[in-house]
Amino acid sequence: MFEVVVVGGGPAGATAAEDLARSGHRVALLDREGRIKPCGGAIPPRLIQDFHIPDEQLIAKVNTARMISPTGRHVDIHIENGFVGMVDRKDFDPFLRDRAEAAGAIRFTGTFLRIDRDGKQRWVVYRDKDSGEEMRLETRLIIGADGAKSRVAAQEIPGGDKTPLVFAYHEIIAAPEANDRYDPTRCDVIYDGAISPDFYGWVFPHGKTASVGMGTFHGDVNLKDATAALREASGLSHCETLRKEGAPIPLKPLRFWDNARDVVLSGDAAGVVAPSSGEGIYYAMMGGRCAATAAAATLATGRITNLALARKLFMREHKTVFNVLQSMQDAYYRSDSRRERFVSLCHDIDVQRLTFEAYMNKKLVKARPLAHIKIGFKNIRHLAGLVAETHV
Incomplete structure (x- = not known):
């Protein structure tokens, strides 16, 4: 027994x-x-440390996250003093x-x-x-x-x-050589209602391969067509498709x-x-x-x-x-205009630092209370449309 x-x-x-x-x-x-x-396969340093993941399980190490808006504007957020590991x-x-x-x-x-x-x-x-x-x-x-x-x-x-479930789908492709659109040390996160009306799309490097996918709560969205559109927009249509996988996510x-x-x-x-x-x-x-x-x-x-x-x-x-992440999703994933505002907010250096410190360590950072207050005011102004969008 x-x-x-x-x-x-x-x-x-x-x-x-x-x-x-x-x-x-x-x-x-x-x-x-x-x-x-x-699965995009990203694991933060805290997971690697807490669960003793050996380096040979990491097929790539990412040092930048690129946030891409519906109009194609982007913000590159660099990971200071560390990396995000990628697994397959x-x-x-x-x-x-x-x-x-x-x-x-x-x-x-x-x-x-x-x-x-x-x-x-x-x-x-x-x-x-x-x-x-x-x-x-x-x-x-x-x-x-x-x-x-x-x-x-x-x-x-x-x-x-x-x-309640989000339905996720991705394709593992043979990764191209590094170029002006694909970087093997960068994760791309695409906030575009044409790809996903309520979630996002992603291009995550996996060493010799890459994960390209998206998710949505809406059952009428064709996940394969949306992923094909994402590959086209990312310059990855020509890459060989190695695997296709789909599953619900709570x-x-x-x-x-x-x-x-x-x-x-x-x-x-x-x-x-x-x-x-x-x-x-x-x-x-x-x-x-x-x-x-x-x-x-x-x-x-x-x-x-x-x-x-x-x-x-x-x-x-x-x-x-x-709770904080749910509030952010509810506020910014509702429309492309909100997604544009969200990417604009990501230009703020305090947002970048606090976001990645929280992601890497899995805790809300309390060391800079003034930064939290400043971000709170900026968040309200962006949602109210009182801040001009930053263009890149």
């Missing part, structure tokens, strides 16, 4: 399984495998699963079906990938880390089947992450993708760590209420950042 079965082997599930295995718990990691999530989920996710297994987690490959219970006994039921037969894993607790359309969440958590954290019985969620299953930026890898891994902490506390004390620690610990550190 296992103490914990982790359903889902992405960054959240693999991290939870590794943490629990390293602390001496008997853990099973159940994953479908073969699925690659569309095709390789990064298996690396995390292998590391969990090396720590002691026992791997199973198949598709989660349901949880069966009989008195105090419970089993995770899954369809084995090789045999196609239903198999069962007996366990005390379950961590659901099976993605945005989580079966675990839908079956076990109130409201778990009603998560828009906001769920209200409940556990069923007050034997299940707790993490990662996309819990809805922990940052608003505005869509960043998910760091928050998924941190969510996995919080779920592992909650499960370990529950096993140690026998108090099921400790499952709620997963959400409490995560929100204690990241709720304010999520």
Whole structure:
């Protein structure tokens, strides 16, 4: 019998399984495998440090972010004293699963079906990938880390089947040589309603390849056509297409992450993708760590209420950042005129420094209160249209 079965082997599930295995718990990691999530692949220094990511997993190091407006104006924001690492989920996710297994987690490959219970006994039921037969894993607790359309969440958590989703799509292409439009050390973020009416498009370097994609909440948008338009606008239409991937991304954290019985969620299953930026890898891994902490506390004390620690610990550190990013998305992603204003605001050096300090360290910076006040006034003036747009 296992103490914990982790359903889902992405960054959240693999991290939870590794943490629990390293602390001496008997853990099973159940994953479908073969699925690659569309993802720009950016990971900040804090993730690299907190989760001990080796340099060989970084396929590129980015030192500049270019924000591009609907009219093609751009602002280059340089990363001071550091870089953003880039990973390819095709390789990064298996690396995390292998590391969990090396720590002691026992791997199973198949598709989660349901949880069966009989008195105090419970089993995770899954369809084995090789045999196609239903198999069962007996366990005390379950961590659901099976993605945005989580079966675990839908079956076990109130409201778990009603998560609002952004649909993301990207194409991995053979990267061109550096030129006046493509820089292998720069991430391009495109705020253009013609590409996405409510989110953004991206061109992220991956060393010898690049990720080009977009996301939207609107179901009537053709993601492939929008990505083709983005490639055309970015001078990348001629590049060889190596992979095409699409998947839903949750828009906001769920209200409940556990069923007050034997299940707790993490990662996309819990809805922990940052608003505005869509960043998910760091928050998924941190969510996995919080779920592992909650499960370990529950096993140690026998108090099921400790499952709620997963959400409490995560929100204690990241709720304010999520709220600020949600407010920014609500304010600026509503129209192209607002997106133009947003790119203009990004010219401000205080905005650039505070934004990247918060991104790199995953905390709102409190060291310069006067800068925060100044940014607040500028933000109001930009939204009111009282500031002339800066042209580049």
